[in-house]
Amino acid sequence: MSLAAASRAPRRISVGAFLAHPVLLPIIAVAAALLLGLLLIVALGTPVAEAIEAFIRGAFGNSYSVAVSLNRAVVLALVGLGFIIANRANLTNVGGEGQIAVGGIAATALALNSVVAGLPLGLAFIVPIIGAVMAGAAWGGIAGVLKARVGTNEVISTLLLSFIAVWLVYWSVQSVNLLRRPMTSTATLPESLRIPAETRLPYVSDNPAFPLTIGIIIVSVLAVIVAVVLARSVYGFRLRAVGLNAVAAARAGIRDGRIAISALAVAGGFGGLAGAMMLLGEQHVLKNGFSSGYGFDGLVVGLLARGSVVGVIAGALLFGFLRSAGITMEMLAGIPSALVDIVQGVIVLSIAGAAFLLDRRGTSR
Amino acid sequence: MTWELFAVFIGSSIRFAIPLLFASVGELVSERGGVLNMSLEGMMLTAAFVAAATSQAFGDPMMGLLCGVIAAMLVALLQAFLSNTLRANQIVTGIGINILAIGGTTLALREIFGARASVEVSGFGKWSPPLLGDIPIFGGPVFTQVWLAYLAIALVAGVWFVLRYTAIGVVIAAVGEDPQAARKAGISVVAVRYGVVLFAGFTCGLGGAFLSIGDLQTFTENMINGAGYIAIAAVIFGNWKLGRTVAACFVFGTATALQYQLPAMGVNVPNALLIMSPYLLALIAVAGLAGRQRAPTALTVPYWGR
Numbered sequence: 001m002s003l004a005a006a007s008r009a010p011r012r013i014s015v016g017a018f019l020a021h022p023v024l025l026p027i028i029a030v031a032a033a034l035l036l037g038l039l040l041i042v043a044l045g046t047p048v049a050e051a052i053e054a055f056i057r058g059a060f061g062n063s064y065s066v067a068v069s070l071n072r073a074v075v076l077a078l079v080g081l082g083f084i085i086a087n088r089a090n091l092t093n094v095g096g097e098g099q100i101a102v103g104g105i106a107a108t109a110l111a112l113n114s115v116v117a118g119l120p121l122g123l124a125f126i127v128p129i130i131g132a133v134m135a136g137a138a139w140g141g142i143a144g145v146l147k148a149r150v151g152t153n154e155v156i157s158t159l160l161l162s163f164i165a166v167w168l169v170y171w172s173v174q175s176v177n178l179l180r181r182p183m184t185s186t187a188t189l190p191e192s193l194r195i196p197a198e199t200r201l202p203y204v205s206d207n208p209a210f211p212l213t214i215g216i217i218i219v220s221v222l223a224v225i226v227a228v229v230l231a232r233s234v235y236g237f238r239l240r241a242v243g244l245n246a247v248a249a250a251r252a253g254i255r256d257g258r259i260a261i262s263a264l265a266v267a268g269g270f271g272g273l274a275g276a277m278m279l280l281g282e283q284h285v286l287k288n289g290f291s292s293g294y295g296f297d298g299l300v301v302g303l304l305a306r307g308s309v310v311g312v313i314a315g316a317l318l319f320g321f322l323r324s325a326g327i328t329m330e331m332l333a334g335i336p337s338a339l340v341d342i343v344q345g346v347i348v349l350s351i352a353g354a355a356f357l358l359d360r361r362g363t364s365r
Numbered sequence: 366m367t368w369e370l371f372a373v374f375i376g377s378s379i380r381f382a383i384p385l386l387f388a389s390v391g392e393l394v395s396e397r398g399g400v401l402n403m404s405l406e407g408m409m410l411t412a413a414f415v416a417a418a419t420s421q422a423f424g425d426p427m428m429g430l431l432c433g434v435i436a437a438m439l440v441a442l443l444q445a446f447l448s449n450t451l452r453a454n455q456i457v458t459g460i461g462i463n464i465l466a467i468g469g470t471t472l473a474l475r476e477i478f479g480a481r482a483s484v485e486v487s488g489f490g491k492w493s494p495p496l497l498g499d500i501p502i503f504g505g506p507v508f509t510q511v512w513l514a515y516l517a518i519a520l521v522a523g524v525w526f527v528l529r530y531t532a533i534g535v536v537i538a539a540v541g542e543d544p545q546a547a548r549k550a551g552i553s554v555v556a557v558r559y560g561v562v563l564f565a566g567f568t569c570g571l572g573g574a575f576l577s578i579g580d581l582q583t584f585t586e587n588m589i590n591g592a593g594y595i596a597i598a599a600v601i602f603g604n605w606k607l608g609r610t611v612a613a614c615f616v617f618g619t620a621t622a623l624q625y626q627l628p629a630m631g632v633n634v635p636n637a638l639l640i641m642s643p644y645l646l647a648l649i650a651v652a653g654l655a656g657r658q659r660a661p662t663a664l665t666v667p668y669w670g671r
Binding site: 040044092094146150152153155156157159160161163164167168170171174175296299300303336338339340341342343344345346348349352353354355 | 401443446447451453454456457458460461462463464465466467468469471472475476591594598601635636637638640641644645647648651652653658660664665
């Protein structure tokens with residue numbers, strides 16, 4: 001009775017409560033950040049119409065730019081999905097960048113293997129993908145094992161592992177004994193050989209002006225699976241139990257150490273898969289710094305999604321198109337793409353900062 | 366290697382260690398108080414740029430230093446507001462600030478100095494203390510440094526004294542270990558945490574200015590290039606203790622100097638291994654392979670009281 005009365009009591013309507021709407025808040029933050037970007041463009045003295053035209057052309061101008069933006073969004077969505085899985089168990093995986101990197105190394109190494117490249121039935125690209133997933137899972141799993149065995153904070157371990165992996169890419173392409181292409185002259189670039197055509201990710205359509213890879217299908221299927229697993233499965237329940245109260249979960253017979261290892265390994269596997277999508281889908285050559293920024297963008301996507309799969313997709317699309325548009329803006333209107341960094345930074349800070357409007361009611365007294 | 370070359374090598378190891386020392390001493394204090402600043406990188410980059418630009422504008426490196434430190438502290442204020450008042454995720458906001466700092470400084474560099482990735486600016490001259498500078502062979506290469514390097518040493522001594530012997534050290538530790546108890550003892554957790562983050566901003570300001578208007582006298586796009594993250598690794602490798610953190614900075618500085626020294630000596634060590642060594646060592650430390658490791662209990666945990 002008292003509960004029902006409480007729920008019927010008129011709620012205080014304030015601007016804060018209005019802004020704290022979980023869907024409205026990110027939209028407001030994004031709009032405000034874009035407005036700030038626009039003001040900066042005006043301050044820089046570029047004609048606004050020209051800038052906006054370049055921006056829109058970069059994002060949606062033709063089928064090619066749409067496909068590029070979507071491919072980018074696929075990578076961000078994969079990292080973001082991995083992030084929310086681990087985050088359900090209250091684990092923060094900040095190592096997406098490194099998991100992409102080891103995934104890329106594994107995918108390249110396998111794709112350049114002549115046996116793998118000769119496999120029939122699409123196995124030529126499936127095997128490198130599986131290798132990349134396993135490499136990423138192992139990389140994330142290390143952080144899980146450290147968490148379970150030593151109690152190492154996974155934020156710290158995944159971050160350190162991330163830097164190590166990024167420099168492993170550098171190592172791989174610097175050394176001829178690893179993945180560097182044979183040195184024919186001193187001018188040979190420090191990068192791998194181009195992977196053979198059979199190992200590349202197929203495109204959705206035959207139209208060369210629309211190079212969208214099947215990554216979009218893979219990520220769509222995975223998004224549905226993740227949503228179902230998190231909401232409906234026993235594993236999803238265990239993740240949540242550990243995340244909400246690890247001690248109570250342990251009392252109920254859930255081994256939180258195992259959950260930590262598996263959750264971080266799954267998150268890492270998603271990162272590795274993202275690395276495979278980048279390498280086999282678009283880049284085809286392993287280069288130093290190939291993962292630059294993708295991991296952190298993906299982390300931000302996962303964080304801003306607040307645990308929702310739909311949120312991950314929305315965030316991935318936003319940042320995917322934003323980055324592509326920024327690059328075009330620099331080429332066409334001469335506006336430094338650093339502007340996109342500023343806009344993205346403001347979006348991250350305003351959404352992360354305003355999250356307390358959402359969390360306040362739940363967690364504080 | 367001759368003694369002369371060895372002296373030059375020691376000197377360059379120190380020069381690589383100093384910015385790390387500044388940043389990690391501030392970060393150590395902040396993490397002891399429970400706030401992790403992923404934004405060290407952004408604070409240093411902002412300071413490096415603002416110090417370079419204002420030093421050039423005023424023709425006075427001292428003004429550059431002042432403005433650079435103030436700029437870094439403003440970035441720290443933003444971090445403190447997000448971490449302590451809004452209780453936002455410290456890692457994410459730190460990364461957000463770093464993205465913002467790279468975008469902001471790159472854009473401002475283009476606007477002020479034109480389309481160049483790097484500008485030379487006027488800065489501090491080098492100086493060597495009497496007596497030490499007169500030591501044969503080592504006097505020049507090792508002890509002739511920008512005076513800020515000596516300030517870093519003094520800063521370490523000061524922080525050591527305050528943390529070890531004053532009530533401030535106890536208060537910071539209390540806030541980082543058990544904020545609820547600290548609150549009951551009448552300490553304002555939020556105020557202390559603002560203080561420690563601003564202190565990290567102060568030291569990062571000195572570290573960033575040391576790079577742009579001290580050691581190199583140039584500003585380059587994204588010139589901090591990971592030093593902020595290495596400083597965090599130094600604190601972790603240092604097990605949140607001052608002595609070990611300082612030692613870590615010198616080890617990491619030496620590893621950086623070796624990247625240039627070893628190829629010159631014809632030693633074939635993969636460059637990548639040296640570059641990743643700070644992170645690898647820090648990982649080994651947190652994995653418990655280098656003795657028991659213990660972070661402050663409330664590190665990265667927002668405090669929801671007053």
